[in-house]
Amino acid sequence: MKKTLYFAAFLTVTAMLVTAIAYLGYHYTQPIIEANTIAKINENIALLYNPDEGYTRNADQADNSYKENNSNYKEISSIYEVLDGDGELHVIIYDMAVQGRNDIIHALVAVDPYTSTIAAVTYYDHAETPNIGEKYTRQEAIDTLIGQSLDDVQIDMYAGATTTWTSLNVMFDKIKEHYNAEGVAVQ
Numbered sequence: 001m002k003k004t005l006y007f008a009a010f011l012t013v014t015a016m017l018v019t020a021i022a023y024l025g026y027h028y029t030q031p032i033i034e035a036n037t038i039a040k041i042n043e044n045i046a047l048l049y050n051p052d053e054g055y056t057r058n059a060d061q062a063d064n065s066y067k068e069n070n071s072n073y074k075e076i077s078s079i080y081e082v083l084d085g086d087g088e089l090h091v092i093i094y095d096m097a098v099q100g101r102n103d104i105i106h107a108l109v110a111v112d113p114y115t116s117t118i119a120a121v122t123y124y125d126h127a128e129t130p131n132i133g134e135k136y137t138r139q140e141a142i143d144t145l146i147g148q149s150l151d152d153v154q155i156d157m158y159a160g161a162t163t164t165w166t167s168l169n170v171m172f173d174k175i176k177e178h179y180n181a182e183g184v185a186v187q
Helices: 002-048 133-137 139-144 162-181
Strands: 076-083 089-099 106-112 117-125
Touching: 002 076, 002 089, 002 106, 002 117, 076 162, 089 162, 106 162, 117 139, 133 139, 133 162
Parallel strands: none
Antiparallel strands: 076 089, 089 106, 106 117
């Protein structure tokens, strides 16, 4: 009986120590994690919109303000508002992650909320097959997307790159679905 009580006391003390360490670890690392997250978001935005030209992330934008953290939109990592030099909303950037041929394709897609058209695209991380699926990440392919309406995005199909083509269609379909369902457009 004594062994059982000693063991119970040992487990209780151990659990309290682990909980205290976890709490303190979170308490001290949470601000660092938050700062790193903000820095990464700003780096992502800078891939499309140069901060030297006055473009900035809307610092007043609340987390999940576009209801992107929803199981219906698992391909959407985040959504950022980008302001121009006058502090006016310029674009909405969708940070997307879809399964490609060889790995996850990470993309930033800027949408003009006034015209519901694609304003900019960059694929910042992918492992698509060189000279096949990778062709979609080239500037020539990206240029064909700029100015297209979200309601009817047409992606050219490259021979041998069906999986990548399908993945990108899913990505733009999810953006369109979210954009329309959540009323992102500015009227």
